[in-house]
Amino acid sequence: xxxxxxxxxxxxxxxxxxxxxxxxxxxxxxxxxxxxxxxxxxxxxxxxxxxxxxxxxxxxxxxxxxxxxxxxxxxxxxxxxxxxxxxxxxxxxxxxxxxxxxxxxxxxxxxxxxxxxxxxxxxxxxxxxxxxxxxxxxxxxxxxxxxxxxxxxxxxxxxxxxxxxxxxxxxxxxxxxxxxxxxxxxxxxxxxxxxxxxxxxxxxxxxxxxxxxxxxxxxxxxxxxxxxxxxxxxxxxxxxxxxxxxxxxxxxxxxxxxxxxxxxxxxxxxxxxxxxxxxxxxxxxxxxxxxxxxxxxxxxxxxxxxxxxxxxxxxxxxxxxxxxxxxxxxxxxxxxxx
Numbered sequence: 109x110x111x112x113x114x115x116x117x118x119x120x121x122x123x124x125x126x127x128x129x130x131x132x133x134x135x136x137x138x139x140x141x142x143x144x145x146x147x148x149x150x151x152x153x154x155x156x157x158x159x160x161x162x163x164x165x166x167x168x169x170x171x172x173x174x175x176x177x178x179x180x181x182x183x184x185x186x187x188x189x190x191x192x193x194x195x196x197x198x199x200x201x202x203x204x205x206x207x208x209x210x211x212x213x214x215x216x217x218x219x220x221x222x223x224x225x226x227x228x229x230x231x232x233x234x235x236x237x238x239x240x241x242x243x244x245x246x247x248x249x250x251x252x253x254x255x256x257x258x259x260x261x262x263x264x265x266x267x268x269x270x271x272x273x274x275x276x277x278x279x280x281x282x283x284x285x286x287x288x289x290x291x292x293x294x295x296x297x298x299x300x301x302x303x304x305x306x307x308x309x310x311x312x313x314x315x316x317x318x319x320x321x322x323x324x325x326x327x328x329x330x331x332x333x334x335x336x337x338x339x340x341x342x343x344x345x346x347x348x349x350x351x352x353x354x355x356x357x358x359x360x361x362x363x364x365x366x367x368x369x370x371x372x373x374x375x376x377x378x379x380x381x382x383x384x385x386x387x388x389x390x391x392x393x394x395x396x397x398x399x400x401x402x403x404x405x406x407x408x409x410x411x412x413x414x415x416x417x418x419x420x421x422x423x424x425x426x427x428x429x430x431x432x433x434x435x436x437x438x439x440x441x442x443x444x445x446x
Contacts, residue, residue: 157198394425
């Protein structure tokens with residue numbers, strides 16, 4: 109008789125060698141091109157903001173784990189992703205103490221309060237960003253022009269502003285392409301938008317490098333391509349329809365796709381595996397909802413940008429979408445028995 113133990117377990121019985129830390133590491137690798145280009149475009153300001161947000165998120169997670177007498181989960185790399193994403197959504201000259209505040213909120217409220225990785229309802233980086241948007245509206249809407257000559261030799265005075273003091277921003281600041289179009293009807297060049305040679309948040313501007321990171325994750329089967337596909341197609345179709353109706357008022361579809369935080373949000377934030385639906389039809393509905401809401405907020409809302417609010421609202425609807433289109437169990441009927 110063979111001296112072996114028969115293990116009986118629930119499905120899945122076939123396992124692939126992909127663990128959560130491995131997937132998270134690959135997401136970090138995918139984010140690095142956009143982060144590196146942000147440093148090239150905005151210099152030391154962007155480096156300090158991204159590094160501060162990342163270190164704060166990692167440190168906050170470690171401290172909270174220790175305070176709650178749990179094993180530190182820093183090694184799963186999820187806090188690193190939250191920090192990088194938060195830093196990429198902030199203006200280059202954002203005061204560092206505010207970035208620290210946002211990092212603490214992102215991990216403590218957006219992630220830890222819900223039970224940690226795998227239980228968060230909303231994307232943690234967007235939770236931190238939303239709080240910063242409400243608490244510091246001036247600082248988070250003050251932009252630095254791209255490719256300044258002294259970007260590697262100097263730092264904006266606002267970057268090292270003392271905590272709870274009013275930051276002093278440099279005289280040289282510019283509007284984002286979305287703000288320029290919404291309030292002055294000035295459109296930006298599509299090539300500059302695609303390459304990221306415009307004002308904006310540190311890592312939101314370069315559509316090319318963001319897409320490269322997304323294609324890497326899709327090739328590794330670590331991201332659901334249907335979500336960004338649904339978002340982009342919805343934004344393109346709705347904005348294209350509006351542009352055909354009145355090109356004097358509404359922007360072109362390519363402007364809507366390449367401007368603001370749509371690329372970063374669609375590729376790296378809306379695809380959060382925990383906060384997005386699990387079914388194939390559900391992710392199409394989820395992506396279309398985000399895309400439609402982005403167009404509505406940008407065109408008719410009071411703010412020039414709407415990606416953050418669209419994704420957070422879609423995160424809240426995600427479990428309800430899955431529940432509404434729950435697939436029928438094989439061999440059963442949805443029809444209620446009388």
